[in-house]
Amino acid sequence: MTALARDLYNSIALDRDPDPGSHYVRRRWLVGVFLVIGAVMLGISLRVEPGDTAFYPLTVGMAVVWIVGAFVSGPLRLGAYSPVASRPPDRLGAIGLGTVVGLAVGAAFVVGGLIARMIPGVSDLANQVLAFADYGSLAIVTVITVVNGLAEELFFRGSVYSAARPHNPVLVSTVIYVLVTMASGNVMLGFAGAVLGTVCAILRRSTAGVLAPAITHVIWGAIMVLALPPIFA
Template identity: 55%
Template structure:
């Protein structure tokens, strides 16, 4: 009689699972790499320009929607995107709960970190500069922008950049690339957040073989950052 795995064993299996890489033709791999390089340059430049706007400036909204279009368009142009799955109770399932719970955990950790960071004036100042875009602008529109860009970033960085790297340490390299592109705005706190979030999402990409879990994690994390973090800094 086969013993049914415990919930604890199932969770460990999900966390430690490494999805089998999908083999792509040389033509697809080459196209991914060309598209990835071009889109990163354009996206980083557009991100830097959008964050140079003053909080509340209407152009910020259009620029960030344009940035989302660049990331998503680059992802679709690079090649096939996959949702991914996780093993659970003997079946392959979409990682909806996985991505959501990890997003809550990462978002909660950032809020706790914010409580500490607000006691360090230089760090608090960098964080406040980013949060002012949510505080001084239209909150509903900022929420939409956060969600749209979260999906687009994961489509590109975990859906296009990650597989374009092949066997060249995709978890580490895709995270570094994401952090560098995000740091183009000139705020070191964005780069720091990108390392943490990007690393978690890259590990999810490795575990599930697709972008669904990273997308959900990014969406939940983004909502927490927009709605819960500003009050921590008195905004």
């Protein structure tokens, strides 16, 4: 095994192991503080009327909260992955995995959208969220969605995931993500958060870093903003 392969292997192995220590107490406190702030901002931002210009600074502010919280609470790992057992994991593998999963999850949600639009109650809940793309600038909403997706992964699959170890971080980080998402008051967003959160947490576990889940979330978010509004129009 080459020195690079050994370093990558050791990095991933160490990241997956429980890592108790005094710094975890600090990380968990900071994560809790930023969770409360972010949940409040999410609830406010998605309760403004579609077309209200306050939506933009609120959602940008929410992204800032997640990003600051992620970096302030402790170190983050990008992670690595190899689809072939004989090849050492690397960043390119993580990028490829995140891209493929993002496209697959996005496609699954589009198919789900085609079905959901025929169910009155479900369709109404979806339209409450998609209305922001209809009434606002599509380009700006897309950028905000992508940036917030990246910010959420840095925080939830980075800081929250790490702070949850060794207590089943995949489950804990996903449950917390869903609870925060439900601050929006929209059940459909909670459902989407449960599915996406689970997928991204598994990617975090598989690659020992935030790179793959961040790419998946960004691609999924872009597909949702660009593909779903025409379906529910």
